[in-house]
Amino acid sequence: MSQLDIIDLHVSIGEKPIVKGLTLTIHSGEVHAIMGPNGTGKSTLSKAIAGHPDYGITSGDVLINGASILSQEADERARAGIFLAFQYPSEIPGVSIANFLRAAQQARMAEGEELDASAYYKRLYSKMDLLKIDRKFTSRSVNDGFSGGEKKRCEILQMAMLEPKFALMDETDSGLDIDALRIVADGVNTMRGPNLGVLLITHYQRLLDYIVPDHVHVMYDGRIVKSGDKSLALELEAKGYDWIKKELAASAA
Template sequence: MEKSLDKGGTDGKVSPMDGALSLQNVCVDHGDRRLVRDFSLELRPEELRVLMGPNGAGKSSLLKALAGHPDYAISSGSVLLDGFSVAAASPEERARRGLFLAFQSPVALPGISLAQLLRAARQERLLPGKSLDIMAFYGELHGALDALGMDRSWSTRSTNDGFSGGEQKRCELLQILLLKPRYLLLDEIDSGLDVDALRLVVQTLRSLQQEGAGILLVTHYQRLLESLSPDGVHLLQDGSLLRSGGMELARELDVKGFQ
């Protein structure tokens, strides 16, 4: 297996004591509007934390800002990825350090197939001068497609082009399996999925967690959480972190709504 730039070592597994995705007093601005203020959270490897809140609370904006989206700025506070401050880092650098954002509505990339995208992404994670082992790559890709119940022909389809909601989410999961990120930011990975697909998501997330990934999951739906046993549930409203708790908070919100 190729030696990679991130701290994954040779088998992708990371000791639970290594690092965290650490947000301290983070403010997120969109132009001159402040969307998130004073947000703090610590996400460690193998943890799953849930971010809930009404529409417009700032959840997606926060995730995008963490990933380095050009429209959103982290205007104050700090974000450390395994001790590294991401403030000045480009989106691709954050990605190579192990950050992955699964989009709520992934953009279409006509003419760029899934295979092309993943090959480029994997190649870029190698040390300069090293080439991707194509055979091994395709072996992995096919294995991941099988695991997700996706036909081999998926790899030649233009990414997200004409995909249904469920297909889009599977495509994001496929990328997660191939890129093996350390910290996953999942923006409503469960929306629009049927029962079988949801089961697949749960399975995939559980095994990723076991392999050492830290997951920050944005969701509206309680039912996913019952199968996942989150380490923390956090309520974001109007850009501020109102409350934190465990599963009982999620259940309470499900019953009472976001008041």
């Protein structure tokens, strides 16, 4: 059992505050969805936790099992158990998926320890079979010329191989048709279980039809303004984000 604590987190891009005091605890086995209108800081939250150098954390803390990860570089945070599934994954020409994942696995091993290549490929192929990904995929360059669906599938494959403690899924549904969405959701559902905590970031409720969350949070202007169970997502879908804005305005008045 692991626990990810996000405590009163403030994040700025340059001088501009984006996340303004966000607190959330995720336990292994739980799926949390963060919903909210565009520009409210959802993606910033996930990139800041993953350690993107352009996102400055001005105050607050992020802890894995009680230990702060904020002094760590992005790669150390990843090895500590954080996985960011990107909204727009980078294309890396000339680096095959097989070599990329191999380097990521090697990075998790002790100094001087060599990855067992045949065991690695065996594991890679079994994960690909599970996710119904063609084996030829591994020789292609990472995301290079991939369709939106292929990119997201590649993210899911990486997640399956790296077995993070916590997955931050940034708008995983964006740009996907319904078939691709189903494949991605199947992948996440396959990995869902007592060893994985998930933070799903999404603008639309559509994804939540396929990955049913345990908790739903509404984010607005850099904060969580409302939390509930999966019915909150349905309510949002029915009433729209204006409902939240009006509620906030009323309570402020």
